[in-house]
Amino acid sequence: TNRTFTMIKPDAVRNGHIGAILEQINAAGFRIVAMKYTRLSQEKAGAFYAVHRGRPFYDELVDFMSSGPIVAAILEKENAVADFRTLIGATNPEEAAEGTIRAKYATSIGENAVHGSDSDENADIEGSFHFAGTEIFA
Numbered sequence: 001t002n003r004t005f006t007m008i009k010p011d012a013v014r015n016g017h018i019g020a021i022l023e024q025i026n027a028a029g030f031r032i033v034a035m036k037y038t039r040l041s042q043e044k045a046g047a048f049y050a051v052h053r054g055r056p057f058y059d060e061l062v063d064f065m066s067s068g069p070i071v072a073a074i075l076e077k078e079n080a081v082a083d084f085r086t087l088i089g090a091t092n093p094e095e096a097a098e099g100t101i102r103a104k105y106a107t108s109i110g111e112n113a114v115h116g117s118d119s120d121e122n123a124d125i126e127g128s129f130h131f132a133g134t135e136i137f138a
């Protein structure tokens with residue numbers, strides 16, 4: 001069993017998809033071990049996506065991710081990182097497989113409904129960015 005980190009992004013929150021997305025995450029066998037409803041400042045969003053600093057879409061990404069509330073969560077499952085990326089689908093919803101969370105709820109490559117960590121190491125870093133140890137209940 002291991003962990004991944006996710007955010008339901010501001011577009012999906014605004015469009016009323018929190019419940020449906022959490023339902024699909026649970027139905028796929030992920031257990032929520034930490035969760036909060038919060039809003040990222042520009043500074044926090046910039047720090048979270050620091051690996052993308054310098055890319056053409058960075059400013060747009062930081063503005064978008066701080067544009068409204070999000071749901072942040074740590075999820076537990078065997079093979080959590082890879083299985084969660086399969087569940088959410090490709091970054092660009094036009095390329096996301098049918099039935100994936102992004103295929104159903106994303107509006108564009110920028111406003112793509114959910115985040116999923118891309119490695120075990122980043123899952124740990126990103127989970128710690130949002131949650132103290134005392135906020136995680138395995």
Ligand code: GTP
Pocket residue numbers: 052057060061090091109110111112114115116117118
């Ligand atoms: P995350 O789970 O959010 O990390 O998405 P990802 O791993 O599928 O994609 P990546 O880490 O490469 O990019 C991070 C985020 O930047 C994406 O989810 C998009 O929101 C945004 N992004 C990536 N590429 C583009 C782009 O070409 N244009 C715009 N506007 N945003 C992009």
Ligand code: MG
Pocket residue numbers: 116117118
């Ligand atoms: Mg990524």
